[in-house]
Amino acid sequence: MAKRTIRELDVAGKRVLVRVDFNVPLDEAGRIVDDTRIRAALPTVEHLLAQGASVILMSHLGRPRGRRVPALSLAPVAERLSQLLGRAVGMAPDCVGTEVAAQAAALQPNVRFHPQEEQNERTFAQHLAELGDAYVNDAFGAAHRAHASTEGVPRCMGAGASGLLMEREIAYLDETLRCPQLPFTAVLGGAKISGKIELIEHLLDRVDALLIGGGMAYTFFKAMGLEIGDSLLEEDRIDTARQLLTRVELPVDCVVADRFAADAQVQVVACDAIPRGWQGMDIGPQTRQRYADQIARGGTIVWNGPLGVCEMVPFAQGTQQVALALAAATREGAVSIIGGGDTAAAVAQAGLAQAMTHISTGGGASLECMSGRVLPGVAVLDDEES
Ligand SMILES: Nc1ncnc2c1ncn2[C@@H]1O[C@H](COP(=O)(O)OP(=O)(O)O)[C@@H](O)[C@H]1O
Numbered sequence: 193m194a195k196r197t198i199r200e201l202d203v204a205g206k207r208v209l210v211r212v213d214f215n216v217p218l219d220e221a222g223r224i225v226d227d228t229r230i231r232a233a234l235p236t237v238e239h240l241l242a243q244g245a246s247v248i249l250m251s252h253l254g255r256p257r258g259r260r261v262p263a264l265s266l267a268p269v270a271e272r273l274s275q276l277l278g279r280a281v282g283m284a285p286d287c288v289g290t291e292v293a294a295q296a297a298a299l300q301p302n303v304r305f306h307p308q309e310e311q312n313e314r315t316f317a318q319h320l321a322e323l324g325d326a327y328v329n330d331a332f333g334a335a336h337r338a339h340a341s342t343e344g345v346p347r348c349m350g351a352g353a354s355g356l357l358m359e360r361e362i363a364y365l366d367e368t369l370r371c372p373q374l375p376f377t378a379v380l381g382g383a384k385i386s387g388k389i390e391l392i393e394h395l396l397d398r399v400d401a402l403l404i405g406g407g408m409a410y411t412f413f414k415a416m417g418l419e420i421g422d423s424l425l426e427e428d429r430i431d432t433a434r435q436l437l438t439r440v441e442l443p444v445d446c447v448v449a450d451r452f453a454a455d456a457q458v459q460v461v462a463c464d465a466i467p468r469g470w471q472g473m474d475i476g477p478q479t480r481q482r483y484a485d486q487i488a489r490g491g492t493i494v495w496n497g498p499l500g501v502c503e504m505v506p507f508a509q510g511t512q513q514v515a516l517a518l519a520a521a522t523r524e525g526a527v528s529i530i531g532g533g534d535t536a537a538a539v540a541q542a543g544l545a546q547a548m549t550h551i552s553t554g555g556g557a558s559l560e561c562m563s564g565r566v567l568p569g570v571a572v573l574d575d576e577e578s
Pocket residue numbers: 381382383384405406407408424472473474496497498499500501502503531532533534535536555
């Protein structure tokens with residue numbers, strides 16, 4: 193269901209309380225390593241400011257467990273946001289209370305410094321709600337959390353609109369997957385089946401092909417009765433894998449290593465010939481070609497999870513080639529949708545981020561959305577007027 197967006201709000205002269213997901217990675221010195229999520233919120237903030245609104249932003253950063261953790265202050269984020277907006281961004285003294293001034297653009301401290309945030313405590317939500325005349329949620333990455341700033345506040349206010357990032361994420365991860373341009377292909381990798389059962393089952397009813405790679409492939413091979421050496425195995429998922437065997441496409445060859453290390457000995461073997469003592473680290477060249485051919489058929493391609501241990505250069509080729517195939521298909525008119533933090537990072541590292549139709553800013557949220565779940569932070573927003 194499409195949601196009412198900030199384009200339909202009259203915000204001139206109003207205080208707009210915006211939940212953003214500024215949960216960005218920081219290095220040991222507290223510097224921002226990747227500002228993608230800050231940049232992704234700019235269209236919404238700029239739109240509201242241009243319409244004459246006072247913008248109060250709220251976000252979490254990390255998991256401070258309800259305590260004030262100085263290392264998880266949003267101060268570096270306020271600084272980066274200020275650089276990107278080209279205007280001052282104030283830092284409010286607290287999330288709630290009379291001192292929180294509605295400035296032209298102000299960022300509150302980490303909402304998770306208050307335990308009531310994650311408890312979705314009603315009074316806390318009410319206090320947050322009092323800060324704004326209108327509520328906007330642009331924090332897609334946190335929309336799977338029913339917390340005060342994502343669910344409680346719009347419930348208290350009885351209204352909430354989606355920001356422009358939220359609109360785009362819902363459009364691709366929900367609406368496009370409901371009515372995809374055909375053929376519809378899913379590429380699933382990553383370490384484990386366990387976190388992705390719901391996604392696999394939801395997609396299987398809809399896709400023309402579901403291509404499996406990554407560590408999860410080896411539990412499928414085990415279910416086929418194959419030797420998998422020391423490859424990643426989820427014993428408790430063998431039965432599930434067995435039930436899905438005939439409905440998914442599995443690698444035909446793989447890159448194996450004699451230990452889990454970038455400088456390990458490496459060989460390419462057929463998937464039914466993994467030697468004892470070796471472990472599967474990437475899809476092999478034949479599989480890469482097959483998967484690239486399927487992707488080249490166009491339509492809609494959704495991708496979640498690296499095809500191999502892509503953090504290590506010798507095992508990154510499967511992931512890179514799938515990324516290249518997706519970029520080429522997108523140039524030819526296919527719709528490519530990418531979800532998952534590691535997958536998005538791999539695409540960015542390959543320099544292909546601009547070549548995809550949509551890369552989600554959410555990890556857990558994108559997985560849940562693509563699995564057909566209604567996210568609590570989305571459900572509570574107003575529906576688009578028809
Ligand atoms: N064959 C494999 N063996 C072990 N780990 C793997 C293998 N293939 C991929 N992985 C790991 O899967 C992880 C990413 O999986 P996942 O968290 O599901 O991705 P995403 O963050 O995109 O959702 C990476 O750390 C990668 O090293």
